[in-house]
Amino acid sequence: MATRRAGWVADPDGLNPLAILNGHWPAPPPQPCRNVHEWLEKARADVLFEASSLVPQTGQPAIEHLKAALELGAHAITANKGPIVHAFRELATLAHEKQKKFLYEATVMDGIPIFSLFPLGLPATALQSFAGVLNSTTNVVLTEIEKGRSFDEAVKRAQAIGVVETDPAADIDGWDSAVKVAALAIVLMGVPVRLEQVQRTGIRELSEEKIRSVRAAGMRYKLVCRAARRGDSVDCTVQPELLLASDPLANLEGTSSAIRFDLDVFSFSLVEHNPGIEATAYGLLADFLRAVQP
């Protein structure tokens, strides 16, 4: 276990998760680990769960953590989408070489299977485009503004329910959404989209009055992610869009999210209804089961 609070704690015999969940942190080791490599070796890890905060522009230090795990022969499982956008090819190749798994189901829509759905559930299809509302914070903020709160109050409300990234700007300015749309395009469309290729507009410039007046007229603003193939590349955008109330992407409250996939043979949507933090934890657990089950 490694956290900002506890440091790098390693015990090859295992830690006591119940004790830790109850606030009894393990005593600091006599010779503390100095880095992720030492820590993984000392723990004799079979699998690493990477759940550090998103750094949109670099994907670090999560990439180094995942590389270290794979190099040591451990499965690398992440809830952090930065490494997909900044090092997908490298990590996937390394995992293949080491015959270990690099898995990341929890990075988009928590435990909802997206990345594990496509290869087995939708063989021989081509994904032409997708559109989704994938960021909980902007969802909560827009809903609170609709209800009459100010922008700043609405952000505080989102922070109070615990959905905001460590830096709120990562959500409000569309970075979280941009990383998600790029990650989905890279994995599901096989195109190496770079983060700076995503046209990104956040919700900061939307006026509170406008948000409330369109709501009164039966419409809603949502921060919408879109990707569409154009020739060999993929056009990716993140921007506030005015949606009709009948649009499935409009009827999302709280931490709910939704995505529509347009395949060559048919179109379908996935909707996640107000998940809690355990849904993200489940995504990591499900990846673990996929990694270790034959």
Next chain:
Amino acid sequence: MATRRAGWVADPDGLNPLAILNGHWPAPPPQPCRNVHEWLEKARADVLFEASSLVPQTGQPAIEHLKAALELGAHAITANKGPIVHAFRELATLAHEKQKKFLYEATVMDGIPIFSLFPLGLPATALQSFAGVLNSTTNVVLTEIEKGRSFDEAVKRAQAIGVVETDPAADIDGWDSAVKVAALAIVLMGVPVRLEQVQRTGIRELSEEKIRSVRAAGMRYKLVCRAARRGDSVDCTVQPELLLASDPLANLEGTSSAIRFDLDVFSFSLVEHNPGIEATAYGLLADFLRAVQP
């Protein structure tokens, strides 16, 4: 190939699908096959695609076709949900014994992965309940009545677009939905629900005026399938329900369908947007790929 029109046509060297699609049916064989066993043996089939019409009360003759295929050592792939409700255990056991696949992804929501989603995408979850609008015909009929057509005109309209089961009563009286809810409960909840245990009410008794008046008030009737665990059993119902316009199950037009799954860890929905008949064909193709790929 076997159809009502062509009879049992078998050629171990293969038929010409393009010719058949263009209306050039193969000449009748000198010694016609007399039954499914003779036909499969003569064709030396590796896989059977079963797409006969639903007979809700018995699941026949599809069950016999699928059994014959598995007994002969061919994969058995079906778009007919009757066999799941009337012979799931038997067919799954036989497939296991013969080390062949019994697959049925196309039976509910066409090519949308449901049956193939759960084992790999959602390991270690428990499905507590689900609710869906899964029958296109009643969807189309209710929408046409909302628009001002009579019940009989609306049924003709649904028949014209080709979504109606061979016997329209199978849709209108909720048989199609009842078989689907039972099939989902049997496979995804592991409970051997019998068709007669599904409480079933169709849309025949809904008055046209009522359908139109609630629509004017922002609500809609839909034929809703529900299943919920109760102890060791599952309560299954099919009945018209009055839904708010904001309900994701209410905003379904044409051949669209949707289902919400409530797991122990989170809830999610799948929505299929106005599929054509090729979406069902894709479901069969995807099963074929799952059967033959390692």
